[in-house]
Amino acid sequence: MFLSDRRKMQMVAPQDALPGRPDPIATAETHFLSGLPLKSPVPEGFEQAMFGMGCFWGAERRFWSTGRVWLTMVGYAGGYTPNPTYRETCTQMTGHNEVVRLIYDPRVIAYDELLKLFWEGHDPTQGMRQGNDVGSTYRSGIYTYSEDQAERARASRDIYAKALAARGFGAVTTELLPAPVFYYAEDYHQQYLAKTPDGYCGLGGTGVACPIGLGVGAR
Numbered sequence: 001m002f003l004s005d006r007r008k009m010q011m012v013a014p015q016d017a018l019p020g021r022p023d024p025i026a027t028a029e030t031h032f033l034s035g036l037p038l039k040s041p042v043p044e045g046f047e048q049a050m051f052g053m054g055c056f057w058g059a060e061r062r063f064w065s066t067g068r069v070w071l072t073m074v075g076y077a078g079g080y081t082p083n084p085t086y087r088e089t090c091t092q093m094t095g096h097n098e099v100v101r102l103i104y105d106p107r108v109i110a111y112d113e114l115l116k117l118f119w120e121g122h123d124p125t126q127g128m129r130q131g132n133d134v135g136s137t138y139r140s141g142i143y144t145y146s147e148d149q150a151e152r153a154r155a156s157r158d159i160y161a162k163a164l165a166a167r168g169f170g171a172v173t174t175e176l177l178p179a180p181v182f183y184y185a186e187d188y189h190q191q192y193l194a195k196t197p198d199g200y201c202g203l204g205g206t207g208v209a210c211p212i213g214l215g216v217g218a219r
Contacts, residue, residue: 011095098138
């Protein structure tokens with residue numbers, strides 16, 4: 001078991017990744033809760049955000065539950081295999097992370113607020129795992145769509161790292177990268193915990209509050 005878990009917690013090399021396919025896999029047409037087209041373009045004045053924080057079922061629910069994010073969706077990002085399937089990502093041979101992608105109106109919810117939800121919603125010190133979910137697909141990640149987002153993400157990481165260290169937690173292992181290609185996950189993964197309210201959710205935070213939103217700016 002130890003050896004198996006250790007392999008899962010290592011990123012696959014690009015040359016060893018599964019080949020994937022040229023065409024996207026099928027996904028839901030609309031958002032289960034809002035009815036909006038899941039592949040809606042980003043409206044003028046709106047922005048995108050993308051996070052990896054463990055199992056994407058619970059991550060997506062965390063953001064739609066605010067009632068202030070316009071559209072949420074789950075998928076795979078940050079790896080090497082084009083248009084991967086869930087079964088392929090579970091082998092840890094695609095390099096992808098389970099992520100939630102958001103489209104939001106910054107006049108309704110600020111990016112700093114999304115960062116606070118991200119940090120407090122999982123344990124960003126666990127490396128290639130999140131609780132009982134083990135593997136590179138469950139790593140902590142912030143994937144940014146602008147330099148402003150990147151600056152805010154870096155500042156929030158530094159602030160939260162100090163708060164975690166003060167409570168005895170280890171180093172933050174969150175990867176922070178420009179947003180990679182987002183591949184939609186299969187139909188049944190989209191808004192899974194709305195369709196299956198008693199479904200599994202291994203997402204859990206550290207109990208340490210992130211200073212963002214408490215009078216401390218992200219930069």
